[in-house]
Every structure is written in structure tokens, then in C-alpha cells.
Amino acid sequence: MPSLEQPAEHLPDTVEDAASTPDLAMPWAELGLKADEYERIVDLLGRRPTAAELAMYSVMWSEHCSYKSSKLHLRQFGAKTSDQMREHLLAGMGENAGVVDIGDGWAVTFKVESHNHPSFVEPYQGAATGVGGIVRDIMAMGARPVAVMDQLRFGAIDHPDTARVVHGVVSGVGGYGNCLGLPNIGGEVVFDPAYQGNPLVNALCLGVLRHDELQTAAARGVGNKVVLFGARTGGDGIGGASILASETFDDSKAAKRPSVQVGDPFMEKVLIECCLELFAAGVVEGIQDLGAAGISCATSEMASAGDGGMHVDLEKVLLRDPTLTAGEILMSESQERMMAIVRPDRLEEFTAITAKWDVETAVIGEVTDTGRLTIDHHGHRIVDVEPRTVAVDSPVYDRPYERPSWQDDLQADSISDERGRARYSRPVTGADLRSTLLTLLASPNLASKAWVTDQYDRFVQGNTALSQPDDAGVVRVDESTGLGVALSTDANGRYAKLDPYAGAQLALAEAYRNVATVGARPMAVTDCLNIGTPEHPDSMWQLVQVITGLADACQDLAVPVTGGNVSLYNTSGEPGGVDASIHPTPVVGVLGVVDDVHRVTPSGWRAPGQAIYLLGTTRGELDGSAWADVVHSHLGGRPPAVDLAAERALAGVLVNAARDTLVDAAHDLSEGGLAVALAEACLRYGTGARVSLDELCARDGVTPFEALFSESTARAVVAVPRTEEVRFVDLCTARGVPALRIGVTDDVADPDAPEGARGPVLAVEGQFEVLVTELDRASHETLPARFG
Numbered sequence: 092m093p094s095l096e097q098p099a100e101h102l103p104d105t106v107e108d109a110a111s112t113p114d115l116a117m118p119w120a121e122l123g124l125k126a127d128e129y130e131r132i133v134d135l136l137g138r139r140p141t142a143a144e145l146a147m148y149s150v151m152w153s154e155h156c157s158y159k160s161s162k163l164h165l166r167q168f169g170a171k172t173s174d175q176m177r178e179h180l181l182a183g184m185g186e187n188a189g190v191v192d193i194g195d196g197w198a199v200t201f202k203v204e205s206h207n208h209p210s211f212v213e214p215y216q217g218a219a220t221g222v223g224g225i226v227r228d229i230m231a232m233g234a235r236p237v238a239v240m241d242q243l244r245f246g247a248i249d250h251p252d253t254a255r256v257v258h259g260v261v262s263g264v265g266g267y268g269n270c271l272g273l274p275n276i277g278g279e280v281v282f283d284p285a286y287q288g289n290p291l292v293n294a295l296c297l298g299v300l301r302h303d304e305l306q307t308a309a310a311r312g313v314g315n316k317v318v319l320f321g322a323r324t325g326g327d328g329i330g331g332a333s334i335l336a337s338e339t340f341d342d343s344k345a346a347k348r349p350s351v352q353v354g355d356p357f358m359e360k361v362l363i364e365c366c367l368e369l370f371a372a373g374v375v376e377g378i379q380d381l382g383a384a385g386i387s388c389a390t391s392e393m394a395s396a397g398d399g400g401m402h403v404d405l406e407k408v409l410l411r412d413p414t415l416t417a418g419e420i421l422m423s424e425s426q427e428r429m430m431a432i433v434r435p436d437r438l439e440e441f442t443a444i445t446a447k448w449d450v451e452t453a454v455i456g457e458v459t460d461t462g463r464l465t466i467d468h469h470g471h472r473i474v475d476v477e478p479r480t481v482a483v484d485s486p487v488y489d490r491p492y493e494r495p496s497w498q499d500d501l502q503a504d505s506i507s508d509e510r511g512r513a514r515y516s517r518p519v520t521g522a523d524l525r526s527t528l529l530t531l532l533a534s535p536n537l538a539s540k541a542w543v544t545d546q547y548d549r550f551v552q553g554n555t556a557l558s559q560p561d562d563a564g565v566v567r568v569d570e571s572t573g574l575g576v577a578l579s580t581d582a583n584g585r586y587a588k589l590d591p592y593a594g595a596q597l598a599l600a601e602a603y604r605n606v607a608t609v610g611a612r613p614m615a616v617t618d619c620l621n622i623g624t625p626e627h628p629d630s631m632w633q634l635v636q637v638i639t640g641l642a643d644a645c646q647d648l649a650v651p652v653t654g655g656n657v658s659l660y661n662t663s664g665e666p667g668g669v670d671a672s673i674h675p676t677p678v679v680g681v682l683g684v685v686d687d688v689h690r691v692t693p694s695g696w697r698a699p700g701q702a703i704y705l706l707g708t709t710r711g712e713l714d715g716s717a718w719a720d721v722v723h724s725h726l727g728g729r730p731p732a733v734d735l736a737a738e739r740a741l742a743g744v745l746v747n748a749a750r751d752t753l754v755d756a757a758h759d760l761s762e763g764g765l766a767v768a769l770a771e772a773c774l775r776y777g778t779g780a781r782v783s784l785d786e787l788c789a790r791d792g793v794t795p796f797e798a799l800f801s802e803s804t805a806r807a808v809v810a811v812p813r814t815e816e817v818r819f820v821d822l823c824t825a826r827g828v829p830a831l832r833i834g835v836t837d838d839v840a841d842p843d844a845p846e847g848a849r850g851p852v853l854a855v856e857g858q859f860e861v862l863v864t865e866l867d868r869a870s871h872e873t874l875p876a877r878f879g
């Protein structure tokens with residue numbers, strides 16, 4: 092990192108010094124600021140900034156903290172949210188996390204954020220502190236964290252560097268979450284060369300609270316004390332996420348690779364319990380976690396959200412490293428720290444509670460009515476700013492964007508020709524279809540992720556009703572009534588590369604569908620938008636398309652975006668190239684409410700003799716599909732059509748069917764189509780299935796291959812007890828959802844099969860049979876074989 096203080100003859104660099112030395116050169120470029128941004132700071136202050144002020148502005152005006160390239164377009168989420176959509180929102184965008192009223196006085200808070208760049212530099216700590224940071228966001232809303240999820244994307248599975256990143260990230264996610272005692276209830280693991288050098292580590296946390304326990308991050312009440320508590324402040328992560336996540340990697344610029352934060356999950360666990368006791372005691376007037384930009388962020392944001400004034404004595408901050416300069420203290424992103432606003436008459440009670448939990452605490456300042464954020468260091472005034480200029484009124488860029496020159500050619504390169512005829516070989520015989528299914532199941536993105544998820548504790552706390560590999564994670568909130576929530580996160584970067592507008596909508600549609608599949612009513616959305624470099628017009632176009640597509644779809648489905656994150660600068664190649672950046676990857680999380688978690692629907696067949704119904708319509712949609720990727724290494728054409736009306740109707744059927752116990756299992760159709768969905772449903776509990784495609788092919792005008800591997804949306808397979816078939820079909824008819832009986836669950840082994848080849852099978856009439864045990868081998872061997 093560049094020096095954050097001036098040469099000795101100018102120490103300390105006070106506000107008075109800054110006013111008297113206007114021409115002193117400052118290291119604004121090394122701190123990530125542009126020339127015009129530095130000039131804007133000078134104009135705001137009426138003088139050059141001090142070294143400490145420059146440190147604050149540099150981190151708070153970074154892309155990661157200020158959203159300066161995306162803020163203009165993110166306003167669509169608010170503009171397209173109706174009053175009806177806000178009905179259940181207790182807190183939304185602009186807060187540490189969204190808060191949703193789920194009934195009976197209960198609320199949940201949830202949010203997904205990225206820790207991408209730090210996780211490439213130091214995978215274990217980058218991923219671990221990503222989990223820790225999002226957990227503290229949830230704590231700052233007054234909630235008890237109850238579950239986490241992770242959305243991971245790595246480079247090619249056979250690349251020599253991928254194992255380093257995978258082992259570190261998975262261990263970091265599991266190590267931190269397990270130590271906190273938080274179940275990991277779902278997520279994604281994707282391998283694609285597009286993420287080589289730019290892995291994505293997105294982490295989500297869910298918290299639970301009563302309505303009257305909601306906390307705010309505002310510094311109000313003149314004379315109230317500013318209290319910093321938790322871990323001591325050290326030199327780790329100085330400018331970490333705030334600068335590292337705001338530029339592309341460039342080996343020639345060592346200053347862009349500062350130390351990654353170092354986490355201590357045991358300290359965070361103590362901090363959770365300490366905070367909850369502080370909240371229960373009513374001794375907290377406002378609270379904020381310290382994450383990206385550290386004290387710079389917490390002080391400026393809390394002052395901006397409150398009465399507008401705050402004074403801090405920086406020497407009172409407890410340090411791990413006494414050699415830190417004032418600027419380094421302000422920029423440090425040391426973990427497991429919180430900042431609270433406490434009334435003077437409750438301060439003794441506050442410190443008694445922190446002492447009980449052995450949490451170090453320091454009163455570092457107080458709320459003022461000056462409208463200024465002032466910071467002294469050993470009696471020297473080193474910061475004197477309007478807090479909103481730091482935290483709120485950062486630059487907002489309307490960056491140029493245009494459809495990439497290569498986009499038309501990419502979309503024209505369909506897997507089929509203009510008449511729908513195959514341009515690439517397709518399986519025709521039953522043996523070829525069988526082989527294709529096994530090949531897809533063994534591919535890295537469709538293979539079992541048990542090697543990853545078995546490193547996570549999914550059931551700690553005892554409230555997990557469903558988790559991986561079911562379609563959504565489900566957590567019980569109220570033990571007495573069974574009230575709970577479901578969460579699913581989804582994204583398909585391949586779809587978004589073909590059409591970022593539709594790709595964002597398809598991500599929402601899948602998460603929405605997954606939540607409904609387990610029987611939950613979709614209610615709210617969080618998102619993490621992972622895109623390339625905003626200075627590149629093609630990446631900026633992708634960002635605008637993704638935001639617009641997601642905002643439009645949320646409006647159509649009546650689910651509000653409650654908050655989230657934008658991760659930019661995920662770029663490694665030359666600007667303007669088709670492969671310059673990662674696939675645009677809008678990770679969308681959908682929260683749903685379950686009235687009784689005892690009635691949730693798992694994703695696999697649990698009993699033989701039940702009717703299997705396919706819901707929805709199948710079209711020959713193979714562009715961007717798993718088959719095109721795995722078999723032909725092809726990406727081109729247009730993704731499957733988005734039909735949000737059909738998604739809404741399907742969700743209505745799935746939620747009502749679960750409520751009325753009309754279905755025993757349900758699984759959505761997505762990557763790999765019907766074939767992979769049937770195989771996964773068989774694998775869940777080891778029960779087989781016998782299906783026929785004849786009526787489906789005749790009804791929808793598709794071939795057996797298209798029926799099995801098309802990735803048309805708004806579809807699901809369900810298992811219906813024979814006694815409920817009439818009621819279920821009537822439900823589908825009433826809601827206008829196509830329902831076709833395609834088979835039956837079956838665990839009967841073929842008595843004529845040779846010894847060693849007996850057991851439940853997935854049988855497609857007239858095409859092929861495959862033992863469930865063979866499906867299991869294909870699915871479960873890929874990741875352990877690569878990563879051990």
C-alpha cells in the first residue's frame with residue numbers, strides 16, 4: 092500500500108496543515124482515485140485533503156463501496172417496486188440487509204454479497220471473511236443469524252490453479268460457517284474457463300428476529316457515545332475489499348494487491364451472542380458492522396444516517412499493531428468488529444455485557460450536532476468533513492455502454508440452423524441417449540457436489556428442514572407453529588452471456604421456481620451481480636441489461652429486491668473481446684415463506700407406485716444448454732424463452748399442492764432438462780422410475796432427445812400418490828398449468844437381471860434403462876477424483 096501519511100517534516104498532517112499547503116502532492120492515484128475525483132474532493136473541502144481524509148474518500152468512493160458505476164441503474168429496483176410489493180418489507184435497499192415480515196410477529200433478514208477478488212488472492216481467508224462479513228450485516232439488523240449459503244464459481248476443473256482456489260475457498264466457507272454453528276443450507280458450485288483468474292465467491296446469510304428487535308445503523312442523539320467493540324484493529328485487509336474489488340488484477344500495480352482480511356470465527360461467535368444480549372437489554376441506539384472500508388465506512392455512514400454529526404478520537408481505537416498510521420487505522424478491514432451508539436446513562440450496562448462476553452470495548456467518540464465528521468489523533472484534527480460527502484454523495488457515473496460487436500455473431504451461432512435442424516450431432520438411439528445422460532451426470536457442473544457440501548454442517552441448530560441437494564434450503568423459524576422460510580440462489584452465466592437481459596430473468600425464474608417447488612410462497616429477492624469492467628462499454632451494457640431484466644421480472648412476479656451487491660472488474664482479457672470478462676453472472680436469491688415446515692416437499696422419489704407428472708411445456712431449446720456445453724463445448728444462440736406468467740402459474744400449483752399434501756416429491760427442470768431431473772429425483776432416496784415419452788413428444792412436437800435434454804423453463808416433475816391424482820390434475824387445470832402423466836416411481840429390481848445388476852432403475856420406455864447405482868457412480872465420482 093502507498094504511504095497514508097506525509098513525510099516526517101509534515102507530520103502530523105492536520106486539517107490546518109492541509110489548508111496551508113495546498114500544492115503538496117498527494118498519493119490519490121495509488122489509492123485508486125481518478126484525477127477528476129481528487130479535484131472534486133478538493134472542491135468539496137475547499138482545500139487539499141489531509142492524508143487521513145484522502146484515505147477515507149479513497150475507500151468510500153471506490154467502486155465496491157460507492158456503487159458509482161451501477162447506482163444510476165440500480166434505482167430501477169426501487170422505481171419498479173409497487174406499494175403492494177412493499178407490503179411485507181420492514182427494511183429494504185440502503186440498509187445493511189433487507190427485512191421481511193413473515194407473519195406472527197416474526198421477520199427474517201437476508202442478503203448476498205461477494206468476496207471475489209480477495210478469494211483469488213488468498214482463497215481460504217477470502218472466502219472465510221466473506222462469510223463473516225455477511226453474517227455481521229445480518230447481526231447489525233438485530234437478528235440472530237440462522238443459516239448461510241454460498242454461490243461458488245471456479246475456472247476449468249482441469250486447470251492447474253483451480254485446485255488451489257477450490258480447496259481454499261471450500262475450506263474457508265466451511266471452516267468459518269461451521270465454527271459459527273450456522274447450517275449451510277444450499278448454494279451452487281460451477282466450473283467454467285470464463286472464471287479462470289476471476290473466481291466468484293458469493294455468500295448469503297439468513298437471520299431471524301421479532302418485529303420489535305429491528306436495529307438501525309444511525310448515529311442519533313447528541314452526546315451519545317460511539318463505541319467500537321470486538322476484535323482489535325490490525326494491519327490486515329487495509330483497503331482490502333474496498334480497493335482490491337474495485338480494479339482489475341494487474342501484476343504491475345502491487346498497490347492493488349493489499350493484504351486480505353484475516354478472520355477469527357470464534358471471536359465472531361462470541362460477538363453474535365454479545366450483540367444479541369446487548370439488543371435484548373435495550374442498550375443500543377444504533378449499530379453498524381465494520382466490513383469494507385472499516386472505520387471510514389462505519390463512522391461516515393452512521394453519521395450520514397443520523398443527526399449528521401460525529402466526533403472521534405482515533406487514538407482510543409484498540410490496536411493489534413501500534414505502528415499503524417491514522418490513515419491505516421481508518422482503512423483497516425480487520426474483521427469481527429462492530430460500532431454502536433450508546434446513551435451515556437446506559438454505557439455502564441453496555442460495557443458490563445461486553446465484559447461478560449470478554450469482548451474488548453472502547454468509547455472512541457460521540458454524536459454531535461455540528462453536521463460534521465471530525466476525527467482527532469492524539470489531539471491533532473486530521474479529519475473534518477461533511478459525512479454525506481464521504482458516504483452518500485460519492486460520484487455517480489453514467490458510463491457509456493453499447494451492445495458488444497460480437498453479440499450478434501454469438502447469438503447467430505445456434506446449435507440448430509434457421510429451420511431448427513441440428514448443426515451438431517445428436518443422440519438418436521436409446522443407447523446413445525443413455526450414454527448422453529451418464530456423460531452429463533458425470534460432468535463437473537451436474538455431478539454431485541457432495542464432496543463440497545459434506546464439508547459443511549447442514550443441520551446444526553436443529554432447524555433445517557431441507558438442504559442440499561433439495562431444490563431450496565428450508566429453515567424453521569417458530570418451533571411452536573412450524574413457520575419457516577425457504578431460500579434458493581441461482582444463476583446461469585452461459586444464458587446471461589447469450590442474452591444478459593433474459594439471463595437475469597432466467598436466474599430469478601429458477602430461484603423462484605425452486606422456492607415454490609419445496610412448497611414456499613416466494614416473497615422477496617436479494618441479488619449479487621457479477622460483471623466485468625464498467626469502463627468497458629460491452630461489460631457496462633451487460634450490467635445495464637442484467638439490472639433492467641431483473642427489475643422488470645421482479646415487477647412481473649411481484650417480488651421486491653430488498654438489497655444485494657454488485658461485483659465489477661471481473662476481467663482478465665483485452666477489452667472488447669468476447670472472452671475479456673467472466674460470463675455476466677447475476678446470482679439471484681429468492682426467499683419464500685412456509686406455513687409449516689413439516690409439509691415441505693423434497694426433490695426425490697420416496698415411495699414406489701406414485702404417479703410422475705411433468706408440469707409445463709417442452710420446446711426444442713438447446714442453446715446454452717448443459718448438453719451443448721458438455722458434449723460439444725458450444726456456447727451460442729439464444730437461451731430458453733422466459734415465460735414469467737407460466738412461472739407464476741406453476742408456482743401456484745406447487746405451493747398449493749404442498750399445502751394440501753397432494754404431492755410427495757417435486758423437482759424443477761433446469762440444467763440437463765428432464766433426463767437429469769429424473770436421474771436426480773431417483774438418486775435422492777434411491778427409488779427408481781419408469782417413464783414414457785410418447786405422449787409428451789406427440790403433445791409438444793419434440794423428439795425423444797429434445798424431450799429429455801431441452802432446458803425449457805417453467806417446468807417441474809412431481810410424484811403424486813394415486814389417491815390424490817384427480818385432485819392434483821384438477822388443481823393444474825384450474826390454474827392453466829399443462830400436466831402430463833409420464834410414468835410411475837418404482838423400486839422393483841428386474842428379477843431376470845444378472846447378479847450384481849439388480850436394483851431400482853430409471854427406465855425410459857422404448858429407449859433405455861440404467862441402474863440407479865450406475866447413475867450414482869457417474870454423479871459422485873467426478874469431484875473426488877479431481878480434488879481428492
